[in-house]
Amino acid sequence: MLRLFDTAQGKVLPLELREPGKVSMYVCGPTVYGPPHLGHGRFSLVFDVLRRYLIWSGLDVTYVSNITDIDDKIINRANDEDRAWTDIATRCETVWWDAMDAIGVMRPDHDPHATAYVTQMVDLVADLLERGDAYVSDDGVYFSPAVVDDYGLLARQSLESLQAGARVEVAEHKRSPIDFALWKFAKPGEPSWPSPWGDGRPGWHTECVVMSLDLLGDGFDIHGGGLDLAFPHHENERAQAVAGGHAFARHWVHNGFVEVGGEKMSKSLGNFTNLLDLIDSTDPRAYRLLVLRAHYRSPLEISKATTDDATAALKKLDTVARLLAEADLPEAAPDPEALNRFRAAMDDDLDTPRAVALLSELRRRANTALDAEDDQDAAVAGAAFLEIAGALGLVLDTGGREVPAEVLAVAARRDEARAARDWALADALRDQLVADGWLVEDTPSGTQVRRA
Numbered sequence: 001m002l003r004l005f006d007t008a009q010g011k012v013l014p015l016e017l018r019e020p021g022k023v024s025m026y027v028c029g030p031t032v033y034g035p036p037h038l039g040h041g042r043f044s045l046v047f048d049v050l051r052r053y054l055i056w057s058g059l060d061v062t063y064v065s066n067i068t069d070i071d072d073k074i075i076n077r078a079n080d081e082d083r084a085w086t087d088i089a090t091r092c093e094t095v096w097w098d099a100m101d102a103i104g105v106m107r108p109d110h111d112p113h114a115t116a117y118v119t120q121m122v123d124l125v126a127d128l129l130e131r132g133d134a135y136v137s138d139d140g141v142y143f144s145p146a147v148v149d150d151y152g153l154l155a156r157q158s159l160e161s162l163q164a165g166a167r168v169e170v171a172e173h174k175r176s177p178i179d180f181a182l183w184k185f186a187k188p189g190e191p192s193w194p195s196p197w198g199d200g201r202p203g204w205h206t207e208c209v210v211m212s213l214d215l216l217g218d219g220f221d222i223h224g225g226g227l228d229l230a231f232p233h234h235e236n237e238r239a240q241a242v243a244g245g246h247a248f249a250r251h252w253v254h255n256g257f258v259e260v261g262g263e264k265m266s267k268s269l270g271n272f273t274n275l276l277d278l279i280d281s282t283d284p285r286a287y288r289l290l291v292l293r294a295h296y297r298s299p300l301e302i303s304k305a306t307t308d309d310a311t312a313a314l315k316k317l318d319t320v321a322r323l324l325a326e327a328d329l330p331e332a333a334p335d336p337e338a339l340n341r342f343r344a345a346m347d348d349d350l351d352t353p354r355a356v357a358l359l360s361e362l363r364r365r366a367n368t369a370l371d372a373e374d375d376q377d378a379a380v381a382g383a384a385f386l387e388i389a390g391a392l393g394l395v396l397d398t399g400g401r402e403v404p405a406e407v408l409a410v411a412a413r414r415d416e417a418r419a420a421r422d423w424a425l426a427d428a429l430r431d432q433l434v435a436d437g438w439l440v441e442d443t444p445s446g447t448q449v450r451r452a
């Protein structure tokens, strides 16, 4: 039984499904106005891991993640660069999916675009107005979340404390500082859609509540996103659903921040770091391994040292995957005890650091069994190793038989060290090759490397 921390309840709780065997998930996707940053990469990987684990556990998962393709940020960039807003949104969306493919994130079952749902959004606004929970102001239509009894649930704060905290904000167009826009009237030259109150565009919080309920229905199972979305975005989605008489998400799951140099990463702090740079400069699988090595609710430190370390760890995993592929091992089912330990770790609020430690343990065990020519244990441990890597979405390189260029380069450096009589360096390079799972031999023509 999977237990997850529920932000609304403030504790780890069993995942209770709306319908046995089926999981419906909505994860807030990007606003497409710039390149994806590392925080986007993290939430995408965290929820990809959760989704894959649920599928691996035998559940039928429906995964929805939206594209916010109309927003002030898109309009502002279009104005700054004198381009069509649709051009910004379309291009940034292409870059988004390319990046998701590169880091191995499964495509959603549905990827609703806000602009395709404007009619339904207008209907929701009309309903909230009719109920008396919203009002028309001079620049748009606003919602009063004070009508929702438990408003503040996801912020873990009371309505009073949120109101007190919000008073510093200027609230020219709204009755209360905590009110938010359901519909924004268009200024001259801005993209707009018709509505009974004036041409305009939907507010961000209205987009997600409409798309999630439309595709997944009332009381869907999991609503997820980065912790920065819990309040106000998710709280405001929830408030509209509750006011409109809908049961909303049963479980709220949020992942922690990415830290670069020890600070929370965000564009507003100026330490914005681009996911595309990471993909270009590193094995993209290293980011998944880094995400897995940290608990999803903990901060994730991204630095050259942590990415290098993850890349080195991946190499070791690849090496054993290759050795297993090349060994002529008997057919074997994965070690059931190892799979039970994997389940226990993941069911415990998705304890992926424990799952990764288990993966390393199985790698060592399979490697040792291969060395000892214990085919049976190599097969059983190796099958569990590959099964768990697959469940976590880590695609290991079982490669062809040829020795990769990077390994040959290490062998060449060792020959240079030997020629220079630098025995310490030659030994260190030899140890490195052996640690990566290679057989190393000295021959008259120099260092020969081959698979064990």
Ligand SMILES: [Zn+2]
Pocket: 028, 029, 208, 233
């Ligand atoms: Zn959202």
